[in-house]
Every structure is written in C-alpha cells, then in structure tokens.
Amino acid sequence: SPHAELVSRLRAAWLSGKTRPMEYRVAQLEALGRFLDEKKQDILEATAADMRKPPFEVEVSELSICRSELNHTLNNLGAWMKDKHVEKNWATQLDSAFIRKDPYGVVLIIGPWNYPINLLLVPLIGAIAAGNCVVMKPSEITRNVERLVAEMLPRYLDEDCFAVVTAGVEETTRLLENKFDYIFFTGSPSVGRIVMTAAAKHLTPVTLELGGKNPCYVSDSCNVQNVARRVAWGRFFNAGQTCVAPDYVLCSAEMQEKLLPALREAITEFYGPNPRESPDFGRIVGDRQFQRVQALLHSGHTAIGGQTDTEERYIAPTVLVEVQQNDPVMQEEIFGPILPILTVASVDDAIAFINARERPLVLYVFSSRKEVVNRVLERTSSGGFCANDTIMHMTIPSLPFGGIGQSGLGRYHGRSSFETFSHQRSALLRGAGRETLNTPRYPPYAPHRLPLLRAATETKRRAACLLL
Amino acid sequence: NPYAGLVSHLRAAWLSGKTRPMEYRVAQLEALGRFLDEKKQDILEATAADMGKPSFEAYFTEILLCKNELNSTLNNLCHWMKDEHVDKNLVTQLDCAFIRKDPYGVVLIIAPWNYPIHLFLVPLIGAIAAGNCVVVKPSETTKNSERLIAEMLTCYLDNDCFAVVTAGVQETTRLLENKFDYIFFTGIPSVGRIVMTAAAKHLTPVTLELGGKNPCYVSDTCDVQNVARRVAWGRFFNAGQTCIAPDYVLCTVEMQEKLMPALREAITEFFGSNPRESPDFGRIVGDKQFRRIRALLCSGRVAIGGQTDEKERYIAPTVLADVLPSDPAMQEEIFGPILPIVVVANMDEAIDFINARPRPLAIYAFSCDSKVVNQVLERTSSGGFCGNDTLMHVTLTSLPFGGIGNSGLGKYHGKFTFDTFTHHRGCLHRNMGLEALNALRYPPYSQQKLGLLTATFEIKRKGMCTLL
Numbered sequence: 001s002p003h004a005e006l007v008s009r010l011r012a013a014w015l016s017g018k019t020r021p022m023e024y025r026v027a028q029l030e031a032l033g034r035f036l037d038e039k040k041q042d043i044l045e046a047t048a049a050d051m052r053k054p055p056f057e058v059e060v061s062e063l064s065i066c067r068s069e070l071n072h073t074l075n076n077l078g079a080w081m082k083d084k085h086v087e088k089n090w091a092t093q094l095d096s097a098f099i100r101k102d103p104y105g106v107v108l109i110i111g112p113w114n115y116p117i118n119l120l121l122v123p124l125i126g127a128i129a130a131g132n133c134v135v136m137k138p139s140e141i142t143r144n145v146e147r148l149v150a151e152m153l154p155r156y157l158d159e160d161c162f163a164v165v166t167a168g169v170e171e172t173t174r175l176l177e178n179k180f181d182y183i184f185f186t187g188s189p190s191v192g193r194i195v196m197t198a199a200a201k202h203l204t205p206v207t208l209e210l211g212g213k214n215p216c217y218v219s220d221s222c223n224v225q226n227v228a229r230r231v232a233w234g235r236f237f238n239a240g241q242t243c244v245a246p247d248y249v250l251c252s253a254e255m256q257e258k259l260l261p262a263l264r265e266a267i268t269e270f271y272g273p274n275p276r277e278s279p280d281f282g283r284i285v286g287d288r289q290f291q292r293v294q295a296l297l298h299s300g301h302t303a304i305g306g307q308t309d310t311e312e313r314y315i316a317p318t319v320l321v322e323v324q325q326n327d328p329v330m331q332e333e334i335f336g337p338i339l340p341i342l343t344v345a346s347v348d349d350a351i352a353f354i355n356a357r358e359r360p361l362v363l364y365v366f367s368s369r370k371e372v373v374n375r376v377l378e379r380t381s382s383g384g385f386c387a388n389d390t391i392m393h394m395t396i397p398s399l400p401f402g403g404i405g406q407s408g409l410g411r412y413h414g415r416s417s418f419e420t421f422s423h424q425r426s427a428l429l430r431g432a433g434r435e436t437l438n439t440p441r442y443p444p445y446a447p448h449r450l451p452l453l454r455a456a457t458e459t460k461r462r463a464a465c466l467l468l
Numbered sequence: 469n470p471y472a473g474l475v476s477h478l479r480a481a482w483l484s485g486k487t488r489p490m491e492y493r494v495a496q497l498e499a500l501g502r503f504l505d506e507k508k509q510d511i512l513e514a515t516a517a518d519m520g521k522p523s524f525e526a527y528f529t530e531i532l533l534c535k536n537e538l539n540s541t542l543n544n545l546c547h548w549m550k551d552e553h554v555d556k557n558l559v560t561q562l563d564c565a566f567i568r569k570d571p572y573g574v575v576l577i578i579a580p581w582n583y584p585i586h587l588f589l590v591p592l593i594g595a596i597a598a599g600n601c602v603v604v605k606p607s608e609t610t611k612n613s614e615r616l617i618a619e620m621l622t623c624y625l626d627n628d629c630f631a632v633v634t635a636g637v638q639e640t641t642r643l644l645e646n647k648f649d650y651i652f653f654t655g656i657p658s659v660g661r662i663v664m665t666a667a668a669k670h671l672t673p674v675t676l677e678l679g680g681k682n683p684c685y686v687s688d689t690c691d692v693q694n695v696a697r698r699v700a701w702g703r704f705f706n707a708g709q710t711c712i713a714p715d716y717v718l719c720t721v722e723m724q725e726k727l728m729p730a731l732r733e734a735i736t737e738f739f740g741s742n743p744r745e746s747p748d749f750g751r752i753v754g755d756k757q758f759r760r761i762r763a764l765l766c767s768g769r770v771a772i773g774g775q776t777d778e779k780e781r782y783i784a785p786t787v788l789a790d791v792l793p794s795d796p797a798m799q800e801e802i803f804g805p806i807l808p809i810v811v812v813a814n815m816d817e818a819i820d821f822i823n824a825r826p827r828p829l830a831i832y833a834f835s836c837d838s839k840v841v842n843q844v845l846e847r848t849s850s851g852g853f854c855g856n857d858t859l860m861h862v863t864l865t866s867l868p869f870g871g872i873g874n875s876g877l878g879k880y881h882g883k884f885t886f887d888t889f890t891h892h893r894g895c896l897h898r899n900m901g902l903e904a905l906n907a908l909r910y911p912p913y914s915q916q917k918l919g920l921l922t923a924t925f926e927i928k929r930k931g932m933c934t935l936l
Binding site for chain 1: 483485488522524525527528532533535536537538539540542543554555556557559560565567568570572573649657660661664665667668669671672673676678690691694695697698701737738739740746747748749823834835836838841845846847849850851852853854855856857860861863864865866867868869870872873874876877878879891892893894895896897898899900901903906909910911912913914917918921922925926927928929930
C-alpha cells in the first residue's frame with residue numbers, strides 16, 4: 001500500500017501526544033489562518049483558473065466562511081476541550097465523573113471540487129481542534145487548487161502530523177485500504193457508499209456529506225420578487241454547483257405565472273441581459289460535468305435561458321417549466337444553473353411529492369404564513385431546513401450541517417465539527433478506600449440488600465413535565 | 469425478502485406522524501415500565517433458565533438499570549425534544565435559528581445474549597423517545613429470553629410502530645438487506661463489520677457496541693484487598709460474560725504476589741469454598757461458548773480455580789498467573805470467568821502494552837496515587853475509563869457509553885441514547901421581507917459590497933481564552 005508509511009508515521013505522531021496540548025492546536029489553527037491570508041491571491045487565481053469562480057464568490061464562500069469557522073473555534077476551543085463533569089448517583093457522590101474529549105487519532109478528509117478550499121479546510125479545522133493528525137485528499141478535478149493545497153499547505157502546518165495526498169480515483173481506493181480512525185467525506189452518494197464500505201472493514205466511524213435534490217416549495221402567499229431573487233441567488237451561485245442549492249421549485253400554476261417574470265427580472269438584475277458576459281457568473285468545472293448538465297435541458301420547456309457554449313463550459317441561468325417527474329432533470333441532482341419548476345395543487349401535494357423521494361440535504365419553503373412553513377417543517381425530513389431564503393443557514397456555525405438518508409450521515413460546522421472529530425470518553429474516578437460503600441453489591445447476594453443498592457444507584461421518576 | 473412487508477408497514481406508520489407527539493412516546497415508554505414490573509418474575513426465570521443468571525444480578529442489570537434509563541428519559545423527554553435555539557450572526561439577528569430534533573424513521577436494534585433484556589431495552593427506550601418506529605431482533609442464543617421478548621413486548625407496545633423479529637444468522641442477514649434509517653448493533657467486532665457493510669449499501673447510520681480486551685492496570689501503591697474485591701466482582705459477575713469486564717490484569721511481579729492471596733480471599737468471600745455450589749455464580753450460556761473459554765485455560769499457570777464441568781457449563785472463578793502475550797487467553801476477548809495476570813515492569817510498560825493493542829471498550833487503573841490514574845487516562849485511548857473500580861461507570865446515565873476503534877462506534881445511555889436516534893436538523897426561519905438586508909450579497913458584485921457583507925456574518929476572533 002503506497003500510503004501505509006505515511007499513515008503509520010502520522011499514527012506514531014499522534015501516539016506521541018504531540019497534538020494534545022491546546023497551545024499546539026491553536027498554533028496549527030493560527031497557521032491555517034495565515035495560509036488563508038497570505039495565499040488569498042493564489043486561491044483567487046486557482047479557483048478562477050479551475051472553474052472561473054468570481055472572486056467575490058470565493059471571498060464569501062471559501063475564504064470568509066473558513067475564517068469564521070477558524071475564529072469561532074479559536075474563541076471556544078478552551079471551553080470545548082474541558083472535561084465535562086456530569087450528574088452522579090448516590091453511590092458515586094464522592095467520586096469524579098466526567099466526559100474527557102479525546103482525539104480519534106489519524107483522520108482522513110476527502111474534499112470535493114465545488115468549494116475546494118471551504119470543504120477541505122472547515123472539516124480540517126475541527127479535526128485539528130480535536131487533537132487529531134490529518135491526511136487531506138483534495139479533489140483531483142480542480143487541478144490548480146489541488147496543486148496549491150498540496151504545495152502550500154504543508155508549509156504552514158506541522159508535517160509530522162498533517163499531510164496532503166494527491167490522488168485520482170484508483171489511488172484514493174488504495175488510500176482507503178489503510179486503517180484510519182475517522183473518515184470525513186464530501187461528495188456524491190454513490191462514492192459515499194464506497195467510502196463507508198471501505199470504512200466498515202476497519203470499523204472506522206465516518207461522516208458523509210452527500211447530496212440530493214433540494215426541493216423549494218413556494219406558497220401562494222409570498223413576496224414574489226423577494227422569493228425570485230433569493231431563489232435565483234441560491235440556484236445560480238457558483239453556476240449552480242452547490243450541494244445546498246435549491247434544486248427544483250414546487251408551486252401552484254398561478255404562482256408559476258408570477259414567478260417567471262420575477263425570476264427573469266432577478267437574473268437580469270444579477271447578470272445583465274447576456275449573462276455570458278457577466279464577470280459574476282461562473283462556469284461548469286469540466287467537460288464531463290458540462291455534458292451531463294447540458295443533457296438535462298431536454299426537460300419540459302425552457303422559459304428562461306437555455307443557451308450553452310461547450311468551449312467555455314457555459315450554461316446560461318436557465319428556468320424550465322412544464323417539467324414532469326420522469327424528465328431527465330428530475331432523475332438526478334442537477335448541480336448546474338438550471339431551475340425546473342413543477343406545479344402542485346397544494347402544500348399537502350408538495351409535502352407528499354417531497355416525502356415520496358429521497359431525503360434531501362436541505363428543504364426550502366417560501367411563505368409569509370408561519371403555519372405553512374411549520375406544516376412543511378413538521379411533515380418532512382431533511383438534513384437542514386431554511387424558510388424564506390436559500391443557503392443562509394450555512395453561515396451560522398452553531399447550526400449543525402449534515403444530511404439524512406441518501407444526503408448523508410453525521411454533521412459538522414462550529415462545535416459540531418469539534419464533536420465529530422472527538423471521542424467522548426466517559427471517566428469515573430473513584431476512591432481507593434471507602435469500601436463499605438461497595439459491600440451491598442458483593443456476593444453472597446442478599447435480597448434484603450437490594451433496596452439499599454437500588455437507593456444508591458437509582459434514578460427516580462419525577463412529576464410529569466408541564467412545560468413544552 | 470421476508471421482512472419487506474414489515475419494514476414498509478413500519479415506515480408508513482412513521483410517515484403518518486403517529487410517533488411524533490410527546491404523549492404517544494410517553495405512553496409507549498410507560499408501557500415498557502409496566503413490562504418490567506409485571507414481567508419481572510418471567511425475566512428472572514428466563515435469564516436463569518438461559519444461563520443460570522443469579523436473580524440478584526438479573527434484577528440489578530436487567531430490571532433496575534433499565535428502570536433508571538426509563539425514568540431518566542421520562543423525566544427529561546420534553547426538555548430533550550424542544551427546539552434548541554442557537555447563536556446567530558449579525559445578518560440573521562432578526563431570524564429564528566434552531567435545531568429541530570427529528571426521528572430517523574425505522575430503526576433496527578440487534579441485541580446480544582449476555583444481558584438479553586437490558587441490551588435491547590435501553591436502546592429501545594432512546595429510539596422510542598426520539599420518535600422512531602423500531603424493529604427489535606433479540607438474540608437467538610438465549611432462547612427463553614427471546615421467546616419472552618417476542619411474546620410479551622408486542623402486548624405492551626403499539627404493533628403499528630414496534631415489532632420483534634426472531635431470527636438466526638441467516639435470517640438476520642436477510643433482515644439486514646432491508647433499508648433501515650438507523651441500525652443499533654451490540655455484539656462482536658467481526659459481526660459489527662458485517663452490519664456496517666450492510667448498512668453502507670443504504671447509507672444507514674449505525675451505532676456499534678462491540679468489545680475487546682479491557683486492560684486492568686494495578687499499580688504498586690494500592691489497597692490490595694479492595695482492589696481484589698473490585699476486580700473479582702467485575703470479572704466474575706455474570707460468570708464473566710460482560711463486555712466491560714476487566715479482561716486481564718497488568719501489574720508488577722511483586723503486585724502479582726500480593727494480589728493472588730487477596731483474590732483467593734475475595735473469591736471465597738463471594739462464592740464460598742466451592743463456587744460450584746454457590747447460587748450467586750452464573751454459568752456459560754452455551755456449549756460452543758463453554759468450549760471456547762475452556763480452551764483459554766491453557767495459558768500461563770492456573771493459580772486459582774481452573775475446574776470445569778461441561779454438563780453444567782460451569783467454569784470456576786479462575787486466575788491465571790504469569791500469562792504471556794502469546795498465550796491463548798491473550799488472543800481474544802475472554803468473556804468468561806478467567807482473569808489472566810500479565811506481568812509488566814512498571815506503569816510505562818503497562819501503557820505501551822495497552823497502546824500496542826486494539827483500543828478497548830474500557831480501561832481500568834487501580835492506584836492510591838491519583839497521578840498514576842491520570843497518567844493512564846491521559847496516555848491511552850478507550851471507549852470509557854474507570855479508576856479504582858470496575859463496571860461502575862456504566863451505572864451513571866449521565867456518562868456516554870460506547871467504544872472506539874475495534875470496540876465500537878457511537879455512544880448511548882441517558883440523553884446520549886435520545887441523541888443517537890435523533891437527527892439534529894439545522895433550521896433557519898427568515899423574514900419574507902427585510903430584503904434590504906440581502907442586497908449586499910447579490911450580483912453585480914463589487915468590492916465595497918464585499919467588505920460590508922463579510923462584516924454581517926463573519927465571526928471575529930475574541931481576546932485570548934486564559935481559562936482552561
């Protein structure tokens with residue numbers, strides 16, 4: 001195995017205890033911050049070269065998000081690392097009972113190509129904060145960022161404990177044969193299955209951040225222009241290559257009538273009359289992905305956009321109407337700048353449509369009416385949920401971010417990242433003496449001792465909780 | 469697929485929303501409490517018939533500890549179920565950001581034979597509390613308990629949402645082909661791998677409570693008689709068939725000399741001069757397991773006990789001295805009433821010995837010197853840890869119970885069970901209006917907008933945390 005030596009070297013470093021002190025972790029995290037500051041220009045250039053990412057988008061979705069996570073972690077690391085003392089029963093009153101936050105050991109982070117800095121670094125922040133050693137595998141599809149990360153990141157981090165591995169599909173399969181203590185994967189569900197199956201051989205815990213089709217229900221009571229802007233923004237950011245982008249709209253036929261001109265207006269407001277000339281609209285990352293997304297256009301009827309350019313890998317901000325459930329665009333996650341609209345008769349029909357499908361990473365609802373929002377929230381299941389906007393739930397580190405069912409397992413961001421990469425180890429430290437406290441439990445068993453033993457260890461039922 | 473109908477019936481029940489109201493969950497949990505009260509005698513008789521479990525032990529572990537978990541859950545359920553509101557950033561100040569506790573859906577619980585009631589009931593409590601529908605697969609090895617569970621449980625719980633499946637190895641494999649929304653497995657690591665591999669096909673999250681060899685380090689500074697009692701209690705409880713039992717002792721040759729008479733005394737104190745006649749000492753569950761454990765006796769030298777009776781599946785409380793790492797007793801989890809002592813030179817050697825092996829479910833360290841206990845805690849990694857006692861850390865519902873590496877993944881007990889079976893769904897509910905707040909993020913992008921925008925959501929680094 002080509003990576004066996006690397007993994008065993010990192011494991012030895014972890015066993016040495018090097019990553020345990022808070023000062024060490026803070027130093028590595030601060031170094032990561034310096035990487036983001038000093039290499040900012042290189043990051044902007046690499047992401048522009050890889051997929052023509054507008055620098056504004058990179059600043060907001062790659063750099064600023066990472067800085068927020070970094071600062072949030074540095075602000076709270078001391079508190080998160082502390083032993084958490086817990087409630088005791090009678091038998092253990094005089095003892096010390098707490099939860100110790102231990103690292104797992106050697107963590108593997110596999111990053112995707114759509115937000116190649118964010119989706120590699122934000123998990124890395126949590127893994128470092130929790131005291132692990134880390135192997136990072138950036139996406140081989142975004143070549144310039146891959147090279148930047150492979151060459152530059154090791155200069156900032158301790159090479160004893162952190163390494164970057166560049167690998168295509170075959171080498172990644174070999175990499176996964178090694179025993180890791182935690183695997184964090186962001187990518188498609190089909191590869192998620194492969195990762196989890198490989199992890200199962202070593203009983204390695206995993207977090208899988210996958211994807212799916214994120215539904216966007218627009219009720220009849222809403223501010224149509226606001227909805228159009230917020231949905232268009234979420235859909236066309238990064239040319240649609242966002243795991244939490246609204247994938248398709250569900251609304252009544254009447255709402256569709258109002259939404260179309262509003263969407264047209266929003267798109268023009270954002271990108272001008274010819275989005276191809278806008279510096280603020282991205283491109284599809286590669287030829288294969290471009291062909292896949294382009295094929296989805298044969299669905300329903302193109303109401304807005306639809307133009308493409310193979311050489312530039314440009315697909316115009318597009319809205320499709322009269323889309324049927326069995327159309328190509330409804331068979332897979334779109335991951336491109338195409339927004340299909342499907343009409344439903346009512347909110348309950350929308351809920352039934354959503355529940356008949358795989359559970360998505362996020363569910364969007366637009367309504368001025370709180371009851372509608374709550375009805376959808378209560379009667380569906382999804383990784384996350386956002387009402388009256390798109391994507392914004394991702395900007396709050398204290399909201400756990402993760403999928404359910406096909407869209408993933410596990411969660412991270414903020415404290416959830418630290419907890420993902422920590423083993424919560426229960427610890428009970430008793431006294432060496434005070435043996436009389438233990439005598440009721442020893443044989444020879446005496447039934448008359450049971451009430452005493454019970455009283456020492458039991459949890460009684462309290463009066464019913466009136467407040468919900 | 470013989471179970472497809474059952475699984476889809478349960479999934480439909482879950483989708484109907486039947487399990488969501490707190491009152492429903494409380495009613496099911498209270499029914500479980502009545503099962504424990506009304507069927508107490510049947511439980512004691514079934515476990516006695518299955519493996520000669522002393523009724524004192526059965527009452528404590530299979531009934532009392534379960535009631536604690538039930539009461540702890542009923543006392544706190546409404547609090548655990550509540551939406552958890554989280555800190556927001558500047559741009560979301562006026563919004564509602566919270567974590568919604570959603571059930572996963574249809575949960576599968578596979579239980580082992582050593583504590584056949586406790587190890588299905590405690591996970592079941594959490595699964596019900598979290599609003600799931602559940603399939604319970606009790607162990608086929610403890611036939612009387614299996615029958616009791618299959619016949620009785622369905623009389624207490626809502627058959628729309630909860631089912632018991634009796635299955636051997638082959639049918640369990642078929643059962644695992646179905647798509648569950650969570651799988652909770654307690655058993656051995658090799659089967660844990662099979663379960664996780666099956667789960668990976670459906671991207672089903674899992675908790676695996678496995679096992680291993682739990683080391684028990686006894687330092688030279690300790691109260692030998694207390695140590696002997698506490699270790700003997702943990703080792704011989706349930707005739708050694710406990711996943712967290714101290715599996716082997718590490719100590720100096722001098723301490724071995726002192727421990728031996730103390731252990732002899734403790735065993736006599738507990739079980740009399742002929743433990744075979746004691747009503748307080750259990751038997752091995754089956755012939756296959758009996759023969760496996762008996763073979764481990766050819767390790768080191770038998771210092772105490774060593775007698776066996778195949779017909780009764782009796783193995784005497786046994787202590788083996790001068791055991792070598794290559795001996796049979798050191799190749800697998802013992803899971804029987806045999807305590808090997810492996811001699812080490814000092815604490816550092818004990819720690820190295822532990823760290824060279826798969827990480828165990830529990831590590832025990834006995835010392836009057838708290839520095840020694842803390843050194844072992846800090847320099848090793850395990851599911852849980854107990855200083856100066858055995859087993860007791862799992863009687864606290866406030867401490868998470870789970871393994872790491874080969875000993876398992878995930879954790880439960882108390883609120884941790886509820887959290888295990890709950891999907892933490894990040895929710896953001898924004899205003900339909902207040903569009904001016906969003907203007908900064910829309911294209912056309914500009915540098916001025918960028919500065920203001922990042923100020924609205926980026927988290928800043930606070931003054932250094934001096935308190936740890």
